[in-house]
Amino acid sequence: xxxxxxxDRRQGELYKVDNGECWNTEFIYxxxxxxxxxxxxxxxxxxxxxxxxxxxxxxxxxxxxLSTTGDGLGMTVQEIYAWLEKNTTKVAYxxxxxxxxxxxxxxxxxxxxxxxRQPSKRQGGKKVWEWRLEPxxxxxxxxxxxxxxxxxxxxxxxxxxxWMVEVLMASYTLRGHHSAxxxxxxxxxxxxxxxxxxRDRKLDKFVKGVTYLDTLRGIxxxxxxxxxxxxxxxxxxxxxxxxTKT
DNA sequence: CTATGTAAACAAC
DNA sequence: GTTGTTTACATAG
Numbered sequence: 001x002x003x004x005x006x007x008d009r010r011q012g013e014l015y016k017v018d019n020g021e022c023w024n025t026e027f028i029y030x031x032x033x034x035x036x037x038x039x040x041x042x043x044x045x046x047x048x049x050x051x052x053x054x055x056x057x058x059x060x061x062x063x064x065x066l067s068t069t070g071d072g073l074g075m076t077v078q079e080i081y082a083w084l085e086k087n088t089t090k091v092a093y094x095x096x097x098x099x100x101x102x103x104x105x106x107x108x109x110x111x112x113x114x115x116x117r118q119p120s121k122r123q124g125g126k127k128v129w130e131w132r133l134e135p136x137x138x139x140x141x142x143x144x145x146x147x148x149x150x151x152x153x154x155x156x157x158x159x160x161x162x163w164m165v166e167v168l169m170a171s172y173t174l175r176g177h178h179s180a181x182x183x184x185x186x187x188x189x190x191x192x193x194x195x196x197x198x199r200d201r202k203l204d205k206f207v208k209g210v211t212y213l214d215t216l217r218g219i220x221x222x223x224x225x226x227x228x229x230x231x232x233x234x235x236x237x238x239x240x241x242x243x244t245k246t
Numbered sequence: 247c248t249a250t251g252t253a254a255a256c257a258a259c
Numbered sequence: 260g261t262t263g264t265t266t267a268c269a270t271a272g
Binding site: 094 | 249
């Protein structure tokens, strides 16, 4: 992620980012502004067991998944239960149905996705699903608050929007061009296309107009970055279609 | 209105 | 019975 500060906003300039890609300057600025917007006013996350009773399930699940060693290794629901029981104080005094709440969070929150774990010989080919953190939810974002640098993680529901930005970036990368998006209809095109390419079920539902009331509400009406802020580098529909073909 | 927690119906395994 | 999806409702801020 590009984290530098700059005063010039010359258009068309390309920056190299962490993964080696080149991004359009204006797009980068838009992403940064967006992330700032998204992370304003977040509370400090409690890190010790004595204080994590007030931390949300989603954050604790995130911490559980971050605690796994090995790249891409996730946790089964049972492993998540066990981790929460061992490493937090929250579940001890939550309702009897806290496991249901955990599953509810896993299912509803786009920060979490399930994958089929490679079957081991011991388990005799039985299907085992594991939950992983989406890359966007692993990140901590460094923000400047006054003269201090504060590290924050994104709230799971807010980070959904950041994830949308990732979707856009991925789809642009796929097409081999880079640009800011500021137009609702173009955004929709991108989301539809990405849902099709990735066969993302959650995204697919989103495209089909099923709203996730708890997490997706308001994304159209409220997201000023994606739908109201205007930039001048948005390619036309024809151009997009052209690029998509090749 | 947003964020979060809880309950429950229901399907698939 | 477990796991996962979804809707509905409650409450705090």
